[in-house]
Amino acid sequence: MSIKKHIAILVSTLACTTATAQIEIETTLGQPEGWMPNGWGSYTIRATNTGEQDVTLKGWTFQWKGEEEKVNALDRVLAPNEEWKKFEIGHLSQKTIADFGKKNPKKTGYIIANVNGKIKKFPLKLEIPAAYLPEESKVVSKGKVALSLMKSRYNNFKTIERAMTWLNQSYIAMEELVGGVPYDGQTIVFKESVENPYFAYAGQEIILNTKFVGNAIEEFEEGIFPFGWIHEMGHDFDNVIGEWYNFNGPFTEFQANFKLCYIIETMPDQSFRIPQTIVVKDYPFQEQGRKLKGKEFSQRSFLFFGDKYLSDPSRTWESMSSDEMHSLFQRIQYMYGWEVYKGFYRTFRELNAKGFTPPESTEDKINLIALILSKEAQVNLIPLFQTWRFPVSQERIQELENKYQIN
Known part of the structure; x- marks a missing residue:
């Protein structure tokens, strides 16, 4: 047409x-x-x-x-x-x-x-016509995930079993991190669709733009981890609890990548690699596209990304990109461990179960984040958040601690 x-x-x-x-x-x-x-x-x-x-x-x-x-x-x-x-x-x-x-x-x-x-x-x-894929789809399932692609895609998908293992292990790792599953435990389906404005977008059906599916299969064949697909699943695992902590667009995007970092550092099958493509300011690539192991990718892509922000006193927290926010929270993780974040996410589930509702203001959400991370790490992280120029204060944190009965 x-x-x-x-x-x-x-x-x-x-x-x-x-x-x-x-x-x-x-x-x-x-x-x-x-x-x-x-x-x-x-x-x-x-x-x-x-x-x-x-x-x-x-x-x-x-x-x-x-x-x-x-x-x-x-x-x-x-x-x-x-x-x-x-x-x-x-x-x-x-x-x-x-x-x-x-x-x-x-x-x-x-x-x-x-x-x-x-x-x-x-x-x-x-x-604007309704558009459909030119052929029937075939669904392959493993554990808690499924893959729905046009039938012909599987003709050259020799590593489909390994791919499904990676997708399922990613789901299991995210569940382990956040302490729950999205969409009442419904299977997450990675579903090929007709062309759309995105690479992919999240939901119980993660919609994959057909324009990029062929290249994704080629990367699976080469042992490349499906970064974009799992990023979208990271959004899925904000289901039910994300309204507590996602206070703007960059933070929401960081949250998806943060969960991805837990996956690539901890999932049992570590045979994959991820090309180094995220440019960290003032740290030039030695070799663009170098294939990195999971933890290497987290460190070289996000850990130092916030340095440029910290060195510019004219910038405020509202100007931070998702990768700059990631830098702060990844540093907390490297200093105090993933267990801190397991407790972080579970705290919001407990607050839901007790009938509490999320803060309405952005500033209160940020202060609540600092409060819970401090409790889980058993240290005072308020000065760290203030160093990163977030609107955090001891007085506001005390009010939230009393309001939400956080011990």
Whole structure:
């Protein structure tokens, strides 16, 4: 199926001049074949001033046909030949597919623009078909995980048994670390899907972008650990307890990689290797892509990543990347052991069981993290968190200790 486009052109001529103001609108589907039912996809809206005068974009709206319009405010001046572009990710539900019946689902809307002093609407529309894999899938299971790929994928997947062992041992290791399982113990399925905006995304079904599955199989054959797949499973193991400690996007991403580090350091089968690809500032690669053992990868990728942040006093904790956050918490782990984090995660399960609810503020979540890690390590980690410029104080920690009855 060809990429769907819609062009709308308006020419407005001033009475006092021969100059024209013109806008060209283009909507492009990010996945030419369409979006997976109950899956994610992307599209791009472009508005280009192809005239000789400035125009001002005032707003835009774009939704499934028949849904209520919601106008997004905009105040963007476009000079001649200048372009405004908006990349969006959306979801295609089974209900939406059913609502359109035999027709392809369609988004419609418009861009509002001030052209020569007049407010004009430029229509938008985009068909988004439901897309499916070109062949049937085959499911292979081992222990607490399953793999669902197109049947033909298995023809050249000679190391499938070892791959399934790695996936299952990863699940078991995460359960050991966090003290529980996600989704009430349902099997985690790594499921190949049609193309989407991501490499993969988490859930009880971890959706694998078909675009990258072939390369992943090649890496399995070469003995390379499936970093991206297991990262997504790390998100799964935040199920039920993650709302206690995930206070922003970078911390949430760090949590997935942190669980992965426990896996690669402790899982029984240590025959895998992971290419060194994460660049740590001020520590140049000796050899990019060098294949590392599990603990080597953790140390060389994350342990020293926070040095650059610490050396810049102008930066605050809000600016920290996921790898910089990882650096702090990995240092705590290397100093005091993984048992500290086993207790950390289990504490949140106990708080849930007692009927407590997570803190509402980001600052309280951070202070609670410092409190629990200090309790589990049996040392005072408040000065360490303050060194890393987190908003932690003894007074706030004492209040949280009393509120949550943490002894």
